């Protein structure tokens with residue numbers, strides 16, 4: 001009986017299992033993958049690379065991954081492509097617009113290759129996409145404004161390309177986005193309204209200009225890191241900025257800011273660890289209010305146009321590890337507490353050099369480089385000797 005039933009059992013199994021066992025990657029996805037590969041110059045595809053193993057005599061998702069499709073893509077249980085994560089071997093080519101046919105795609109990572117051309121607007125239809133990294137390729141043109149449709153996007157990294165133009169106003173529609181890195185491109189114009197759930201914002205090394213406005217940052221209650229150095233931002237950095245409740249690290253060095261307003265932290269607004277505002281055009285006095293941020297460990301205001309004394313509170317601030325105030329017109333005597341040997345401030349590094357300070361002890365590392373010549377300081381202080389404080 002059992003012997004008789006066995007073939008029937010196998011037959012039934014085969015019959016019912018067939019649609020699943022030979023199920024394969026949908027044709028639209030195969031054609032998208034073929035187009036993806038054929039948009040890359042064959043000469044830039046090493047045989048040992050991931051894309052080198054994309055040989056379409058096998059099914060991309062369902063073949064046993066021992067000969068072909070060894071890496072570079074993953075599929076889900078229904079043989080749909082969910083991620084493309086390329087190796088960095090110097091693939092050179094364009095990104096096919098047909099990538100939009102991979103409708104279950106969650107991750108698209110082409111990082112550190114040589115993709116060029118424009119970013120196809122069709123990627124905006126990939127509604128499940130959570131991570132895009134095109135970092136360090138050669139993409140050019142602007143970011144398609146349809147990007148705002150990527151409702152699932154959490155991590156967007158276009159850093160290190162040749163993208164240009166204004167940042168799209170639709171960026172703020174990316175309501176799940178927590179990390180945005182557009183550093184080292186050629187973006188210009190003003191900072192648009194930013195997505196509300198950002199934790200990390202990095203757009204360093206571009207040509208953004210105008211003011212840092214409340215309009216861009218309102219509601220960004222989770223923002224921890226702001227990296228906007230080496231742009232052309234101007235005007236006064238206003239006090240609301242430092243009140244963003246989760247802010248920890250700010251780098252706005254190498255811009256054209258002319259002033260900085262900082263208030264004492266409000267209750268609960270006190271996570272600020274590092275502030276770099278060096279190489280701007282900041283005028284006015286050094287505010288004592290920085291010292292009211294309880295965990296501030298690193299402050300740079302080097303190479304600005306600050307004048308007046310260094311408030312005593314700076315040498316009493318025990319959380320401070322790095323203090324760069326060199327290259328300003330600070331005057332008076334630096335607080336003696338900076339130089340008490342063996343004291344708890346001996347761990348402070350940085351510089352008070354290249355100012356108009358008097359009596360900065362030469363033997364202290366903090367006093368290097370030497371102060372400005374008296375003649376330059378006199379000029380700045382309207383011919384008067386810098387006031388002694």
Ligand SMILES: *[C@@H]1O[C@H](CO)[C@@H](O)[C@H](O)[C@H]1NC(C)=O
Nearest residue numbers: 205206207229230231232254
């Ligand atoms: C300052 O920014 C300019 C572009 O605005 C850039 O060319 C230069 O390398 C930057 N300097 C530093 C020290 O980062």
Ligand SMILES: *[C@@H]1O[C@H](CO)[C@@H](O)[C@H](O)[C@H]1NC(C)=O
Nearest residue numbers: 204229230251253274276298
């Ligand atoms: C701020 O950015 C500049 C330029 O990118 C960099 O040289 C500097 O080290 C950064 N500051 C801090 C505190 O990391």
Ligand SMILES: *[C@@H]1O[C@H](CO)[C@@H](O)[C@H](O)[C@H]1NC(C)=O
Nearest residue numbers: 261262263264265287288289
């Ligand atoms: C310090 O902050 C307070 C508000 O907390 C403000 O009124 C005052 O002007 C600030 N002082 C300086 C020197 O910036």
